[in-house]
Amino acid sequence: MSQRPETPLLDQVATPEELRRLKPSQLRQLADELRAEMIAAVGVTGGHLGSGLGVVELTAAIHYVFDTPRDTLIWDVGHQAYPHKILTGRRDRIRTLRQGGGLSGFTQRAESEYDPFGAAHSSTSISAALGFAIANKLSGRPGKAIAVIGDGAMSAGMAYEAMNNAAAAGNRLVVILNDNDMSIAPPVGGLSAYLAQIVSSRPFLSLRDVAKKIAQRLPRPLADAARKTDEYARGMAIGGTLFEELGFYYVGPIDGHNLDHLIPVLENVRDAAQGPILVHVVTKKGHGYAPAENAPDKYHGVQKFDVLTGKQDKGPAGPPSYTGVFAEALVAEARRDPTICAITAAMPSGTGLDSFQKAFPDRVFDVGIAEQHAVTFAAGLAAQGMRPFAAIYSTFLQRAYDQVVHDVAIQNLPVRFAIDRAGLVGADGATHAGSFDVTYLASLPNMVVMAAADEAELVHMVHTAAMHDSGPIALRYPRGNGTGVALPAVPERLAIGKGRLVREGKKVAILSLGTRLTEALKAADRLDAQGLSTSVADLRFAKPLDEALIRRLMTTHDVVVTIEENAIGGLGAHVLTLASDEGLLDAGLKIxxxxxxxxxxxxxxPERQYAEAGLDAEGIVATVLTALRRNSVGLAEGARA
Structure with missing residues (x-):
């Protein structure tokens, strides 16, 4: 696959302190070697590629100019921080990225002193950096806080909320806008770099401060005219009026791959007495690696790949992914119903809505990294008679919970939530795991919550959601491929709150929600082999529960086990509440x-994560045997007859 490149200069640099000993003329070679090392490492492990390649020069320049870790560097989002990890003492572990026991694919406080703040969700860096800057100011500690935020992250309101509050940080706060997609203002060669150096210099910043103070003493008409003239001149020459209005000194745009431009500007910013300052850096996603430059979407996140050809190791073909099945099912529903539309928060390909966009470009809306807006926008669509599907990862929907409650559930609006990445997600870890959505959704009045056991069930649930107009409804499904079952030619509208009994027994009942059904059936086989006749139910709905089915199983079996890919407070809590309310626990039922x-x-x-959680067949069997006080070979120790 990927061989180690020759990196003689990088081999001498294990920490930013050693980097700062290099001559400026050596930084170009260092950046080239750093890029080669990152490409080779991700070729072995897979992971995020394009974003990190785009910030190689910027990473080296920041660590070269600023005194990290005393100067706090916060990446937004952390998946662009692979070069940062290589330069901050973790190169010897870089080929363990996203592997069990290896380096995280994001910044992580527990991993290094150079990761002062964990970042796996977008648009948090300015708020966090502001906290670091103010804390240093209040305690009298030295050090600046530098937030590197991508242009996509600037589509989230949180970034502007932080900027609006940033004046108190003064020159301790530096925001670097990594413009790698939106192209807010393209660089114009040497002239742009020259202007950036001028406006970031101490004399220019001081002169503008003096001018502002003079303008404040002028009569109102003259002061307004002076301000407008200044804004107009800067807007024509360098842009950035919006950021200036938010209280930042704007510097840029500058070429983020030209170290001769970057270094002097960052040195000026470091030494500036004024602030806060925003530096607008223009980069190219995937820079320096042709396959990633030519297809930045496909090389944002990659499997293992061959460095020479860029060909990714996709592995053997398997069943379709849940995401793909959802997308195809939604397109089919949209062909039948012109009121169906779809919303994504900057994840059209991740949620499968890129295929919906090809079929119905006027009915899909990418709102950017703005989940709160996405949910309320969907509520508005629903209130006006449309049938919106808000396709949002479980972990990202957490950011819009207030809108789910107030704008959707309280008003009982029929917004359809397609919740991708429900359950554990493997290499992306805790920050991207969909662990809580059953808990935070099933607690809401008016909400219907479904979980697909396989890809055929997912097709039925998409159709059910499309036809459900009496309130909000959510369907959850995991990352990865389905089980390989045949997809239905015609989808079925499921009865709300009704599960299905997949296998009938007499002693043990397993109540499954979602894709743990396969493991539940494996466990039933093993229990049957030990003389424990086992029923298995696919409940389909976490809310409303199929109370009749659950009640029947509880009153005819000795042990009832619930299983779900969700944290405490989900299906199990609701089943226990039902049992408690109906007095079933008093009869000696073991739940x-x-x-x-x-x-x-x-x-x-993922399989290791689920085994660790006890959510595999072995874990189910062990739980049943413990409840019955039997050992692993099925010898009774006082179980009920």
């Missing part, structure tokens, strides 16, 4: 709930 553990599980292969 056990299997769920995700009360911890943030580290990244690993």
């Amino acid at each position: 056990r709930t299997l769920r995700l553990p009360d911890m943030f599980q580290a990244h690993d292969k």
